[in-house]
Amino acid sequence: MALVRTLRDQFDWTLFVATCAIAVLGIVNLYSATSAAGVQSDLHIQQIYWLTLGTGVAVLIVSIDYHHFERNAWVAYGAGLVLLVLVFLLGRSVRGSMRWIPIGGFSLQPSELMKVFLIIALAKYLHNDPKTDGRTLKDLVIPGLILAVPMVLILKQPDLGTAVICALIFGTVMVLTHLKIRSLVTLAIFFGVSAPLSWSYLLEDYQKGRFTAIWARWSGEEIDILDAGWHTQQSLVAIGSGGLTGKGFMRGTQNQFRFLPDQQSDFPFSVWSEEHGFLGAFVLLGLYLFVVIWGLKIASQARDRFGAVVSVGVSAMIFWHAVINLGMVMGMLPVVGLTLPLFSYGGSSVLTVMMGLGLLMNVSMRRFSF
Amino acid sequence: MIMLSQRREVGEFRKRYKWMALFAIVVFGILFGRLIQLQLLQHDQWSAEAIDNITKTISLPASRGVLRDANGEIVATNRPSYDVFITPQLLIPERDIPLMIELMGLDEEQAQAFMRRLHDVPPPRRTHQIRMFTDITRDQVAAIETHGVELRGVDVVAVPLRTYPFGSLASHAVGYLNEVSAEDIARHPEQGYRAGDRLGRTGIEKHWESYLRGRRGYRRILVDARGRRQRDREGLAATRETVLEPVPGQDFSLSLDMQLMRTIQRAFRGHPSGAAVVVDVRTGQVRALYSKPSYDINEFTAGFSSRRWNELLENPFRPLLDKTVYESYFPGSTFKPISALAALQDGILDPAHRVECIGYYEIGNDRKGCTSVHGDVDMHSAIVQSCNVYFYRLAEEVGLERLNRYAREFGLGRRTGIGINTESRGFLADRQWYEDHFGRYRVGYTLNTAIGQGNTRTTLLQLALAYGAMANGGTLHAPLLVQGIHGADGTLLEEFPPRVRRRLAIDPEHLDYVLRGMRGVVNEPNGTAYDARIAGGVTIAGKTGTAEVQPGGRRHPDPRRAWYFNKSHAWFAGFAPADDPEVAIVVIVEHGGGGGRIAAPIAVRILQEHLGSRSPTASASAAERSH
Numbered sequence: 001m002a003l004v005r006t007l008r009d010q011f012d013w014t015l016f017v018a019t020c021a022i023a024v025l026g027i028v029n030l031y032s033a034t035s036a037a038g039v040q041s042d043l044h045i046q047q048i049y050w051l052t053l054g055t056g057v058a059v060l061i062v063s064i065d066y067h068h069f070e071r072n073a074w075v076a077y078g079a080g081l082v083l084l085v086l087v088f089l090l091g092r093s094v095r096g097s098m099r100w101i102p103i104g105g106f107s108l109q110p111s112e113l114m115k116v117f118l119i120i121a122l123a124k125y126l127h128n129d130p131k132t133d134g135r136t137l138k139d140l141v142i143p144g145l146i147l148a149v150p151m152v153l154i155l156k157q158p159d160l161g162t163a164v165i166c167a168l169i170f171g172t173v174m175v176l177t178h179l180k181i182r183s184l185v186t187l188a189i190f191f192g193v194s195a196p197l198s199w200s201y202l203l204e205d206y207q208k209g210r211f212t213a214i215w216a217r218w219s220g221e222e223i224d225i226l227d228a229g230w231h232t233q234q235s236l237v238a239i240g241s242g243g244l245t246g247k248g249f250m251r252g253t254q255n256q257f258r259f260l261p262d263q264q265s266d267f268p269f270s271v272w273s274e275e276h277g278f279l280g281a282f283v284l285l286g287l288y289l290f291v292v293i294w295g296l297k298i299a300s301q302a303r304d305r306f307g308a309v310v311s312v313g314v315s316a317m318i319f320w321h322a323v324i325n326l327g328m329v330m331g332m333l334p335v336v337g338l339t340l341p342l343f344s345y346g347g348s349s350v351l352t353v354m355m356g357l358g359l360l361m362n363v364s365m366r367r368f369s370f
Numbered sequence: 371m372i373m374l375s376q377r378r379e380v381g382e383f384r385k386r387y388k389w390m391a392l393f394a395i396v397v398f399g400i401l402f403g404r405l406i407q408l409q410l411l412q413h414d415q416w417s418a419e420a421i422d423n424i425t426k427t428i429s430l431p432a433s434r435g436v437l438r439d440a441n442g443e444i445v446a447t448n449r450p451s452y453d454v455f456i457t458p459q460l461l462i463p464e465r466d467i468p469l470m471i472e473l474m475g476l477d478e479e480q481a482q483a484f485m486r487r488l489h490d491v492p493p494p495r496r497t498h499q500i501r502m503f504t505d506i507t508r509d510q511v512a513a514i515e516t517h518g519v520e521l522r523g524v525d526v527v528a529v530p531l532r533t534y535p536f537g538s539l540a541s542h543a544v545g546y547l548n549e550v551s552a553e554d555i556a557r558h559p560e561q562g563y564r565a566g567d568r569l570g571r572t573g574i575e576k577h578w579e580s581y582l583r584g585r586r587g588y589r590r591i592l593v594d595a596r597g598r599r600q601r602d603r604e605g606l607a608a609t610r611e612t613v614l615e616p617v618p619g620q621d622f623s624l625s626l627d628m629q630l631m632r633t634i635q636r637a638f639r640g641h642p643s644g645a646a647v648v649v650d651v652r653t654g655q656v657r658a659l660y661s662k663p664s665y666d667i668n669e670f671t672a673g674f675s676s677r678r679w680n681e682l683l684e685n686p687f688r689p690l691l692d693k694t695v696y697e698s699y700f701p702g703s704t705f706k707p708i709s710a711l712a713a714l715q716d717g718i719l720d721p722a723h724r725v726e727c728i729g730y731y732e733i734g735n736d737r738k739g740c741t742s743v744h745g746d747v748d749m750h751s752a753i754v755q756s757c758n759v760y761f762y763r764l765a766e767e768v769g770l771e772r773l774n775r776y777a778r779e780f781g782l783g784r785r786t787g788i789g790i791n792t793e794s795r796g797f798l799a800d801r802q803w804y805e806d807h808f809g810r811y812r813v814g815y816t817l818n819t820a821i822g823q824g825n826t827r828t829t830l831l832q833l834a835l836a837y838g839a840m841a842n843g844g845t846l847h848a849p850l851l852v853q854g855i856h857g858a859d860g861t862l863l864e865e866f867p868p869r870v871r872r873r874l875a876i877d878p879e880h881l882d883y884v885l886r887g888m889r890g891v892v893n894e895p896n897g898t899a900y901d902a903r904i905a906g907g908v909t910i911a912g913k914t915g916t917a918e919v920q921p922g923g924r925r926h927p928d929p930r931r932a933w934y935f936n937k938s939h940a941w942f943a944g945f946a947p948a949d950d951p952e953v954a955i956v957v958i959v960e961h962g963g964g965g966g967r968i969a970a971p972i973a974v975r976i977l978q979e980h981l982g983s984r985s986p987t988a989s990a991s992a993a994e995r996s997h
Contacts, residue, residue: 175390176383230493234595237423240408240416257424257594278409285405289398293391300387308383312390323397330404 012298012364018291019342019357023051025284026268026343032250033263033271034345043264043345050347054354061358065366069359070306073124077146080117083110084153091157098157109348111154111162116355118166119313121146122173127306134180137187143174160207161336165320172316173309210334234259235267235329238274239281246277264345266337270329284343285326292319298364307363314356317341424600426498426593429564432584433530435619437544437574439628440657440853444535445544446575451531452511455499458491460523460598470524473513474503497593501566505531505672531671532568532575538666539631542692542791543659543851545573546670562586568671573692574851577789578622581855587616620863621856625655630980634660637975641968643960645693646976647830651838651951653868654847656788656831663689686935687960692791698827699958702917702965703756704943705777705822707840707884709764710749712776714880718767721749721883727759736814738762741916753887754897756914758821765820766813773819774798774826779874780836781846782828786871788849796832799825823918834956837912837943840881840888841951844874888913889948892974899942899970908981910974912944912955914965937961940968946977953980 027044034041061069069076083101087110091098100107125143147170154163179187199208238254247253252274254260260267273281295315302308318341325340327333339349408416437446454474461467467488471481484502491500503510506526514526532547547568555563561580563569569583570576590612592600627648634646641662648658665682682689691697713719727744730737740758744751752760765773777783783798803825804811818824828836831849839846848869855864889911891897898914917939940962945954955973962968 172390176386234423236408237416237419239405240412241420242409243413243417244410253420253424257592257600259423259595273405273409278405281405281409282402285398285401289394292394296387296391296394299383305383312387315390319394319397323401326401330401330408332400332404 010365012361015294015361018287022287022342029268029272030264030345032275033255033268047345050350054350058354058358062361066362069120070124073120076117077121080114081150084114084150099159106347111159112348112352114150115166115317116352118150119310123306123309126309134178136180137183161338168320169313169316173313176312231261231335232331235270236331238270242274242277244278246275246280249275265339267329268343269326269340288322295360298360301367302363303367310359311363314360317356424592425590428589430587430589430616431530432586432616433618434532435582436621438623439626443628446534448530449533450528451505452526453501453529454503454506455525455527456502457499457523458488458496466521474510534667536628537668538664539635540626541664541667542661543573545570545575546667547575573790582619584619585617587614589613618858623853625850625853627657630658631660633979634658634976637972638662641959641962643687644958645830646957647694647834648953648955649834649838651842651945651954655850659694661693663687665689694830695788695793696791698794698796698829699939700917701822701828702915702941703822704913704915704941706753706761707913708776708780709761709773709820710884711876711880712772713764713768715876719764724748725760725763727757731759731762733814750887754890754894756898761820762817765817770801770816770819774800780839782832786831786835786849788851794829796829797827830956833943834954837945838954839874841945841954843878844876844881845870846872846874898966902970902974904974904978907978908946909948910944910946910977911948912942914970915941916965917941934961937963941965942969942973946981
């Protein structure tokens with residue numbers, strides 16, 4: 001009884017309602033996105049299954065005090081790394097990259113889950129390493145390694161988008177700590193040098209093409225809508241033609257006549273904006289911003305460093321996913337296959353986000369218990 | 371203690387949250403800004419693009435107006451050309467491309483070209499129909515249509531193609547079409563031509579282009595991203611399938627008589643180069659515009675190789691030139707009736723006055739030859755025998771000014787206004803011109819002008835209308851090439867009544883006198899065209915001419931053939947029937963030699979066949995044939 005009362009009193013209804021709202025809008029949108037002319041699909045039903053499963057996982061996570069996660073953080077992190085290695089042993093190649101491990105009729109994407117494990121591992125490290133005075137580069141070596149190992153494995157798949165997200169989560173979390181000015185400057189110089197090098201040696205041509213396409217759009221050059229720019233162009237047409245109120249549910253021509261590529265996973269926002277217009281898009285963006293800020297609020301109220309870092313990490317994950325996906329579909333960022341949290345179709349993605357939200361809820365609910 | 375220390379550690383982070391939140395708000399602010407830009411500010415532009423995405427406009431070509439001759443025979447019409455359109459996106463390349471190559475019966479080289487063209491279609495165009503083959507054979511059409519179900523990206527579309535049943539006959543007057551160039555489209559965007567359209571380039575096809583072309587229609591259909599046609603479920607799209615039916619061009623009935631053109635073609639057999647014009651002296655309607663050698667306008671319209679084009683360009687007989695209105699010539703002795711009328715009307719010379727022709731005429735130190743020694747000649751016999759000496763004498767009295775004035779009176783030196791093929795205005799050289807070009811004026815120029823060897827130049831059409839004016843008693847008509855314009859349903863939209871350019875200020879008795887002379891040319895035993903006369907046929911009157919060409923004016927690259935191009939042009943200008951003139955005719959045989967020997971028989975044969983066929987029995991049999 002006491003537990004139930006605690007749950008009722010301390011349950012973060014705001015977070016719950018906001019995320020539910022995103023998920024429900026996502027299902028509605030998926031229904032439209034996958035019913036494009038002449039194609040019947042039950043992706044929205046599958047998405048409900050995944051959400052249900054994700055909710056189960058989240059409930060499980062919420063019900064266990066996050067101290068237990070802190071204690072077993074390295075186990076989780078290790079398990080994540082094992083899964084990443086397994087990808088190369090058991091994985092199957094889809095469109096030139098090895099990202100999935102087939103399990104029964106489904107396939108698991110370990111790189112998605114790894115983001116949560118990375119957050120937990122970083123939180124664990126910072127929790128146990130409370131420094132009050134500024135950190136030097138030496139102090140960044142271990143957290144850097146915590147990031148680097150999974151990131152290399154993810155880049156190897158290759159999955160540039162997820163690797164970038166991992167780096168951004170890491171970066172956001174590290175903003176919490178106090179870095180010495182000199183270290184910051186050194187870091188800045190390091191990135192200044194390594195960026196052009198990685199452009200030349202790490203990126204594939206098709207990846208460069210997406211960057212140059214965006215650069216062309218920004219700089220107002222004649223856009224080559226033939227290859228890299230084609231998807232972006234169609235997305236912009238969808239969003240722009242939505243106008244203030246949109247064309248109506250199931251009535252978006254860009255969607256229904258299939259001008260949007262991967263509209264269920266990469267471009268669901270384009271479908272949404274086309275059919276529900278500026279008002280619909282405004283609501284959805286507002287929900288994401290709200291969840292992110294709410295996550296930061298939870299972090300600020302967390303009872304310990306682990307909880308704070310986890311909250312910031314989860315918020316960062318949702319924030320960067322949303323920003324990169326939205327930036328991509330609005331033609332401001334290069335096309336990388338990153339999902340819009342809870343809005344895009346995808347089992348692993350949904351599970352990962354639900355795990356993250358479970359952790360956030362966990363921290364939120366236990367801020368008063370000492 | 372533990373609790374406190376933990377709080378402090380967390381607190382070490384705390385001040386960063388606000389900055390993070392602010393950062394998130396700013397980034398989302400940018401996203402909101404972009405949304406406002408896309409959805410509110412640029413909405414119209416993107417909407418237009420969205421509609422453009424899902425609509426495909428299929429052009430419905432208008433059929434071009436039909437040209438018929440005076441007897442209702444079709445001169446230009448349209449037949450379906452079966453063109454193959456391919457929507458690359460819908461092809462299954464590994465299956466459909468080899469199949470297409472087989473069905474079309476392409477050889478190795480053509481197959482390569484086909485695959486290359488298909489490969490080169492840029493992605494945004496791949497959902498559109500691309501014209502790959504034009505005017506394929508019936509067999510190819512049948513082969514493709516039997517596989518129509520499998521070949522989803524392949525459409526055979528019947529496109530109207532201009533066709534000319536008479537081929538090369540009257541090709542200069544009728545004209546040809548070819549594809550619009552990018553410049554044409556850019557220069558006159560308001561006329562709405564599109565790549566692939568054909569427009570009239572010469573002749574009637576060009577002059578009446580705006581009447582003939584009609585107005586294109588279109589059908590707008592809905593397609594998905596792969597270019598497949600979609601039904602508009604629940605009025606999804608803001609745009610609906612629409613059809614605008616094309617408006618066919620207007621039909622023309624021409625004054626040309628293709629039967630007569632055939633006759634002329636036959637009469638010119640054996641002569642490589644020349645031209646003939648026949649006009650109705652009562653109305654100015656142009657019955658025939660014949661220019662030889664010619665070319666097949668079907669060949670032009672279908673588009674042909676540059677090799678063939680060069681062949682035509684380099685042909686020394688100049689097939690590309692319209693010798694009836696574009697080219698102008700020295701009229702030679704066909705000018706003499708005008709000289710005679712100038713003298714008569716102004717009372718300068720008594721026609722009975724006799725001049726002795728001793729075979730040449732002396733003026734200053736110069737001795738100008740005559741065709742023969744004619745002895746004592748009056749004006750009548752001077753016309754009949756084409757005596758130069760008489761006209762030299764006449765010219766000395768009449769003067770250059772007056773000769774030119776009467777030439778102008780008869781419409782020379784000015785465009786007739788037929789409107790086709792950049793008509794030449796001909797040329798009348800005055801005193802000033804001679805001074806400018808030869809340093810000074812000499813009386814010899816005037817003498818030459820009187821016999822058509824000065825620098826007077828005339829087109830065949832000008833001369834035919836001038837002779838028509840003599841024949842009809844002094845009415846100079848504007849030429850009419852079109853009798854009527856009809857709507858697609860046959861209703862007469864516009865008629866072209868005869869237009870009089872001028873009533874000549876010449877008394878009938880003077881005209882009669884000269885006309886009698888011209889009658890003598892053909893019908894008196896010493897007439898220059900007497901040998902060409904056909905006894906018992908229609909009575910013909912006219913004047914022969916043998917116009918010397920400017921030496922070295924045009925040379926043949928092969929010196930062994932150069933002699934030919936130094937030969938004189940043979941002329942005959944006249945009218946028939948002599949008693950009640952209906953038609954005037956002008957014939958020129960380029961480098962044919964003597965007008966009486968070469969040109970007159972052609973003209974006589976044409977007139978005999980043309981007018982003779984209108985005797986009751988002949989026209990009855992013609993009527994039978996046409997039924």
